[in-house]
Amino acid sequence: MNMTMPIQTPQRAFAVGAPILELDSISLRFGGVKALTNISFNVLEHEIRAIIGPNGAGKSSMLNVINGVYVPQEGSIRFQGERLAAMTPTRAARMGIARTFQNIALFRGMSVLDNIMAGRTLHMHANFLEVAFRLPRARREETEAREKAEEIIEFLEIEHIRKTPVARLPYGLKKRVELGRALAAEPRILLLDEPMAGMNVEEKQDMCRFIIDVNDHYGTTIVLIEHDMGVVMDLSDRVVVLDYGKKIGDGTPAEVRANQDVINAYLGVAH
Amino acid sequence: MEDFRFFIEVLVGGLLSGLMYSLVALGFVLIYKASGVFNFAQGSMVFLAVLSFVGFMELGLPFWAALPVTIGMMVLVGMATERLVLRPLVGQSDTTLLMATIGLAFIIEGVAQIAWGVDVRRLDLGIHDEPIMWLADNFEILISQLDIAAGIVAGLMVVALALLFSRTKVGRGLRAVADDPAAALSIGIPLSHIWMLVWATAGVVALVAGMLWGARSGVQFALVLVALKALPVLIIGGFTSVPGVIVAGLIVGATEKVAEVYIGPYFGGGIEGWAPYMLAVLFLLVRPEGLFGEKIIRRV
Amino acid sequence: MFYREAGQFHTSYAQDTQLFPLRQDRVGMAITLLAAFALPAVANDYWLSAILIPWLILALVALGQNILMGYAGQLSLGSAGFMAVGAFACYNFILRIDGIPFVLAVLLSGVCAAIIGIVFGLPSLRIRGLYLAVATLASQFFIVWALDKFGWFKNYDTSGVITTQPIIIFGHNFATPAEKYWVVLVIVAVLTLLAKNLARGSVGRAWMAVRDMDVAAEVMGLSLLRTKLQAFAISSFYCGVGGALFAFAYLQTVEPSAFTIDLSFRILFMVIIGGLGTIMGSFLGAAFILLIPVFLNIVFHAAFGHHVDSTLTSALEQVIFGATIIAFLILEPLGLARLWQLTKERLRLWPFSH
Numbered sequence: 001m002n003m004t005m006p007i008q009t010p011q012r013a014f015a016v017g018a019p020i021l022e023l024d025s026i027s028l029r030f031g032g033v034k035a036l037t038n039i040s041f042n043v044l045e046h047e048i049r050a051i052i053g054p055n056g057a058g059k060s061s062m063l064n065v066i067n068g069v070y071v072p073q074e075g076s077i078r079f080q081g082e083r084l085a086a087m088t089p090t091r092a093a094r095m096g097i098a099r100t101f102q103n104i105a106l107f108r109g110m111s112v113l114d115n116i117m118a119g120r121t122l123h124m125h126a127n128f129l130e131v132a133f134r135l136p137r138a139r140r141e142e143t144e145a146r147e148k149a150e151e152i153i154e155f156l157e158i159e160h161i162r163k164t165p166v167a168r169l170p171y172g173l174k175k176r177v178e179l180g181r182a183l184a185a186e187p188r189i190l191l192l193d194e195p196m197a198g199m200n201v202e203e204k205q206d207m208c209r210f211i212i213d214v215n216d217h218y219g220t221t222i223v224l225i226e227h228d229m230g231v232v233m234d235l236s237d238r239v240v241v242l243d244y245g246k247k248i249g250d251g252t253p254a255e256v257r258a259n260q261d262v263i264n265a266y267l268g269v270a271h
Numbered sequence: 272m273e274d275f276r277f278f279i280e281v282l283v284g285g286l287l288s289g290l291m292y293s294l295v296a297l298g299f300v301l302i303y304k305a306s307g308v309f310n311f312a313q314g315s316m317v318f319l320a321v322l323s324f325v326g327f328m329e330l331g332l333p334f335w336a337a338l339p340v341t342i343g344m345m346v347l348v349g350m351a352t353e354r355l356v357l358r359p360l361v362g363q364s365d366t367t368l369l370m371a372t373i374g375l376a377f378i379i380e381g382v383a384q385i386a387w388g389v390d391v392r393r394l395d396l397g398i399h400d401e402p403i404m405w406l407a408d409n410f411e412i413l414i415s416q417l418d419i420a421a422g423i424v425a426g427l428m429v430v431a432l433a434l435l436f437s438r439t440k441v442g443r444g445l446r447a448v449a450d451d452p453a454a455a456l457s458i459g460i461p462l463s464h465i466w467m468l469v470w471a472t473a474g475v476v477a478l479v480a481g482m483l484w485g486a487r488s489g490v491q492f493a494l495v496l497v498a499l500k501a502l503p504v505l506i507i508g509g510f511t512s513v514p515g516v517i518v519a520g521l522i523v524g525a526t527e528k529v530a531e532v533y534i535g536p537y538f539g540g541g542i543e544g545w546a547p548y549m550l551a552v553l554f555l556l557v558r559p560e561g562l563f564g565e566k567i568i569r570r571v
Numbered sequence: 572m573f574y575r576e577a578g579q580f581h582t583s584y585a586q587d588t589q590l591f592p593l594r595q596d597r598v599g600m601a602i603t604l605l606a607a608f609a610l611p612a613v614a615n616d617y618w619l620s621a622i623l624i625p626w627l628i629l630a631l632v633a634l635g636q637n638i639l640m641g642y643a644g645q646l647s648l649g650s651a652g653f654m655a656v657g658a659f660a661c662y663n664f665i666l667r668i669d670g671i672p673f674v675l676a677v678l679l680s681g682v683c684a685a686i687i688g689i690v691f692g693l694p695s696l697r698i699r700g701l702y703l704a705v706a707t708l709a710s711q712f713f714i715v716w717a718l719d720k721f722g723w724f725k726n727y728d729t730s731g732v733i734t735t736q737p738i739i740i741f742g743h744n745f746a747t748p749a750e751k752y753w754v755v756l757v758i759v760a761v762l763t764l765l766a767k768n769l770a771r772g773s774v775g776r777a778w779m780a781v782r783d784m785d786v787a788a789e790v791m792g793l794s795l796l797r798t799k800l801q802a803f804a805i806s807s808f809y810c811g812v813g814g815a816l817f818a819f820a821y822l823q824t825v826e827p828s829a830f831t832i833d834l835s836f837r838i839l840f841m842v843i844i845g846g847l848g849t850i851m852g853s854f855l856g857a858a859f860i861l862l863i864p865v866f867l868n869i870v871f872h873a874a875f876g877h878h879v880d881s882t883l884t885s886a887l888e889q890v891i892f893g894a895t896i897i898a899f900l901i902l903e904p905l906g907l908a909r910l911w912q913l914t915k916e917r918l919r920l921w922p923f924s925h
Binding site: 309355356359360363364365366367369370371373374375376377378379380381382384385388389499502503505506510538539540541542544545548549551552555556559 | 646694697698700701702704705706708709712713716719720721836839840843882883886887888889890891892893894895896897900901904
């Protein structure tokens with residue numbers, strides 16, 4: 001892994017491909033409150049796709065719809081062209097969707113290493129008897145999981161805290177460990193819910209670098225939510241803008257920046 | 272007609288003991304509402320309160336003197352609990368607090384037995400466990416005077432507490448504290464006063480409940496187990512709902528007695544020991560938020 | 572002084588995932604086990620049958636409770652109920668199946684308890700915390716009642732008490748306290764090793780994931796249903812095996828009411844005092860809860876001679892248990908196991924602790 005790599009690589013290892021995820025006319029309500037109204041957009045394989053918008057725009061709800069935590073009342077989701085009736089979190093995970101959370105959702109009582117290894121749940125097939133008796137499959141999977149976890153630990157530069165309980169880590173490192181846990185699943189799509197919220201400038205730069213590296217190194221498709229416009233513009237290939245649960249813009253960072261609706265939403269022009 | 276009369280007797284007996292469950296459960300609700308603690312030791316407090324009351328009378332105090340002395344003692348117990356157990360554990364998980372109050376229950380039961388011994392005491396409130404003659408004569412229905420009296424006292428207490436919660440300044444303060452202690456403090460509600468009042472009230476409730484149960488079935492350790500029946504009542508009624516707990520107490524009392532009398536014989540009896548818990552579990556599977564509780568939507 | 576890790580390097584992950592990565596720990600464990608086997612040579616029968624046998628058995632049950640509560644985060648107040656299932660299942664297996672090997676009967680009793688555990692674990696899918704605690708109380712009261720009311724479980728013994736059959740393994744009757752101790756020691760040691768493997772492997776990580784953040788666990792692809800029920804099953808298995816041993820190697824005459832809610836609470840206390848989510852803690856906690864009454868007895872007899880009121884000591888015991896629980900919850904929520912670990916870490920650095 002070349003860590004001195006510039007942020008924007010002219011030639012990426014995985015060229016942006018066909019749509020991997022397509023959301024069609026999604027509407028989500030909580031009781032009488034409309035969280036999302038008729039939203040459609042797609043995500044291309046290997047791209048970095050951002051969802052931005054002011055507070056309460058429905059960004060997190062969108063992410064929760066994608067991985068099945070919320071079930072939309074209307075609309076459909078296609079994954080690799082296949083229409084999915086109802087997504088559940090487990091099903092999303094099996095299809096290769098991993099995510100991080102806005103308010104860090106690490107396993108507090110476990111070490112960094114265990115958190116990351118826990119992320120490999122779907123790659124662990126040994127049943128409890130095999131694990132209890134340390135039969136060959138369980139041992140092999142355990143060693144593989146450890147190797148993969150160490151690779152991620154090295155990649156995220158957190159070797160020094162490998163055996164520290166996560167509850168003791170500072171905020172920025174927690175966010176990094178959570179990214180590591182998601183990566184351990186070897187996902188095809190990675191959903192990041194405000195990966196840089198609450199970080200200082202240096203931590204933000206690190207996180208940007210990791211996101212780009214993940215995309216470049218593993219070819220992982222990334223969908224990220226971000227509050228901070230500036231960061232998103234540098235990072236992403238394409239951007240969806242939400243405001244009050246509606247889509248008001250979609251395109252490259254340059255296109256979105258020039259969109260009058262987006263400017264109004266961010267500058268707070270009256271609706 | 273004979274069967275129907277018998278059914279009425281069983282049902283009324285069940286409802287009356289149900290009211291007493293409600294009363295014990297209200298002690299839980301009171302503390303849960305005010306401090307978010309599920310006080311597992313409430314049953315032990317019932318035991319301690321009535322045992323001490325009887326104990327003070329044995330030491331020669333008259334009824335009307337033993338009453339305030341016991342209440343004063345229960346307030347001290349409550350304050351000590353608040354200061355020594357709950358305050359150091361502020362902000363811990365529900366489970367931790369529950370375990371702490373289980374520990375507290377052990378302490379209270381142990382102390383009660385060290386102080387007063389383990390003998391079963393009789394408590395005579397001047398009302399006898401005999402059928403009400405008027406009902407027996409006119410309708411041939413046998414309902415104990417003691418049960419009716421206990422039911423009436425429990426009912427009055429329940430109503431008084433419900434009014435305390437909803438109508439008084441103290442009750443409003445209490446609800447504010449339950450919602451958000453920090454905010455309540457910042458608008459000038461004196462937390463420690465509220466908590467003291469709550470523990471004092473819980474102590475009184477425990478004493479009354481203990482006296483009613485004690486007059487019925489003797490003052491003994493088994494009261495702790497009776498008080499445990501308040502748990503299913505709470506589950507069904509919801510931890511924070513006063514009307515919920517009242518209705519749930521009636522449901523549990525009635526179900527338990529009716530089931531014992533009509534279904535119990537097929538299994539050799541004794542099903543009232545677990546029937547309320549099973550009822551609560553079934554209830555949980557259908558309506559986890561309780562009878563009058565609000566549905567909680569979990570957010571990610 | 573001898574507790575040093577210098578010069579011990581692990582060159583593969585397989586080496587680093589050994590049970591005891593430090594040589595001193597490996598040697599220490601071997602010595603402990605050997606000493607445990609040799610113990611009957613020095614311990615008298617009172618110590619073996621009144622202290623060591625119940626200690627090992629209750630430690631096993633505490634381990635079961637710890638799997639459910641400490642690792643998987645599901646509060647249960649019904650462990651004694653599952654012990655009762657194990658005890659009466661074992662009695663009936665040996666009674667009704669001719670020539671069934673003792674160890675097989677014990678394991679099958681664990682399986683029975685596991686099945687009942689799954690049934691009573693089902694509500695855990697919809698409810699949590701306090702609510703689940705009440706649901707487990709239902710299991711506690713129901714099981715003891717059912718064993719009491721249905722004569723079949725006790726082979727219609729009119730006294731309502733069963734007398735356990737002798738422990739016969741490969742034709743040998745393990746009758747003396749020392750022999751029973753060995754049987755218990757072997758079963759407990761093996762099951763402890765298996766529990767350790769579960770806890771530090773993928774299964775344990777899944778349990779802890781569900782305990783710490785169930786939404787995140789689900790999003791990673793963990794089935795909450797499977798993970799929770801698995802924890803209930805395995806936990807109840809340990810309680811069931813513990814119950815069978817409790818009946819056969821310790822009590823010998825058993826009635827359902829031996830498995831009261833009070834016993835469940837004591838097991839809960841063992842786990843809290845010993846340390847939630849640690850294997851070692853189950854053993855330390857069981858020792859603590861068992862030794863307090865013994866210790867109290869000695870103190871009282873020394874102080875008052877033979878005129879000690881047993882109700883007084885048992886009431887005092889209750890007060891001490893309760894106070895200890897609260898003290899641990901406030902001062903050291905991770906229990907004795909944490910204190911033990913801290914001592915070990917100091918030893919690792921001693922005498923250069925800065």
